Amino acid sequence: MKDYVYFDLETLRLAGDVGGWNNKGAMGMSVGATYSTKTGKYIAYPEKRVNELIDQLIRADLVIGFNHISFDYPVLEGYYPFSLADQCASLDLMVDLEEKIGHRLKLEAVATASLGTGKTADGLDAIRWWREGKYREVAEYCCYDVKVTRLVHEYGAKNGFVKYEDKFGQLQEVEVGWAMP
Secondary structure, three states: OOOOOEEEEEOOHHHHOOOHHHHHHHHHHEEEEEEEOOOOOEEEHHHHHHHHHHHHHHHHEEEEOOOOHHHHHHHOOOOOOHHHHEEEEEEHHHHHHHHHOOOOHHHOOOHHHHHOOOOOOHHHHHHHHHHHHOHHHHHHHHHHHHHHHHHHHHHHHOOOOOEEEEEOOOEEEEEOOOOOO
């Protein structure tokens, strides 16, 4: 059985805390989360277990995320000396959708339109919670984002399209080729 690993992470610091978006590796990971199709389990990794997370991603047959190639991988590269984009087979749902419609979408926009439910918070909430010592909330939020990413991917694989709300508030559909072997 192939191991498709859905992935997301939350950071310790904001881009402004580290001198801008070009310094993602300095943002640090508070929690990374995965879901493996091989094990059927979610795992939340605290920063002290970041190497285990990186190992799982490298071993995966496919890493599926939402903006993970240009955000999450560079954050992890603050702990790892090689390019994860080069080492991991990846499907970045946001990148795929952006190529099809010409602009970026938020996971929330796709999940709400396609699934009728969205995220429970946002990344700024996760950083605030971390700073307040609410580690469990950050881990739960990160795992839930992984679940939403998985459900969006599965919806697209099953139906051949996902939905989103455009800038005029109109519901749109975009075809996707995310079929699962």
